[in-house]
Amino acid sequence: MTLRNRLTLAFTALLCSPALAHHPMGGQTPSTLTEGLLSGLGHPILGLDHLAALVAVGLVASRYASGALLLPVLWIVGMGLGAFAHMNSIDLPAGEILVAGSLVLIGAIGVLRPSLPLPALAALFAAAGFAHGHALAESIIGAETAVVGAYLIGLVAIQAAITVGTILVVRRLFSPETRLSLPVRAAAAAMACVGLVFLIAALPATA
Template sequence: MTGPGSTETRILVALAGVLAATPALAHHPLGGDVPGTLVDGLMSGLAHPILGVDHLAALVAVGLIAARGAGLLAAPGGWVLGMLAGVALHMAGVGLPFGEALVAGTVLALGLALVAPGALSRPAVLALVAAGGFMHGHALAESIIGAEATPLVAYLAGLAIVQIALAAGIALVARGLGREPAQPAGLRAAGLALAVVGAGFLVSGLVGSA
């Protein structure tokens, strides 16, 4: 077993620290243009979730939640299902008020779920993950509105592939590639850093809209 000062713990803390120190990047890999081809749609879907620090931070949190025992595929799968539902709602023309604040709030909530692992049951954690995916999916749908069917399907496939792969990969690394459970001290430290990232985006969004 590894302890609080282990390499695993330092990696988790460093990963969250990088997110906290990284400036917000452009969210649109095509410069805001709607994808017009299958390749454009796929590349946009693959890149979009990792170009925004808020989206990337949420995926890191989902991976760490999976490593904590929520299920290697259950948590990433729940996130992606929620994400697809959020995309569908947006494409149906239903908007959400304070969308950016809701996205930031999910990062904060997921981080806090790691800080206090016993506060929520496993079903409640998975519900939180799915709700987070829903909010992020609604935001991610903005860049695909107006696209034709082929780039739209490719975009959704890219979104699903990259998010499941990233979250599951983080979970595997945090668990020592399946040899042992992730250490609570490292997960709490990473969760605290991610919660700070979410709080920063939330405050920035609220101030910017005031």
């Protein structure tokens, strides 16, 4: 087995392993700047659906030469707006379904290779980021303003690191002609499967 295939399998296995917890603070609202920062850094990693979405964003964005970094930026901007909406008591109906559904959709785009124009993907990424940000803000509701700021700094930093890091890994392992090859598509399929599991789990909650 080649090094490239080993890395792909290890990467997929890591992402498909169950998370130990969804919140770094064990579900408690952060009360200090350090707790806020750590919560922001850890929340998207410990939430498997959020982590898979970030990897899927990077996988899809890696196929674009000029707009690769634009897509993660729009995702993060959308995430910030979604968090702001939640903290200002703006509800998002069926939020968990939207979070899981957006992951399935982005993963499917990475698998099926549809020729979507960059503006369409940009709108999708911003909207999906909004849904994820709205969900992520739940753990910071009620915290002091400074703690919220530290949480958002951590949230932006870790999401930028994962999305851009995924882009760099794909570009390091694959040439422009092979970035839509089987290993990349398999990784995207794994992310879509994670979303499908969360989507199925979320459906009964709306019944």
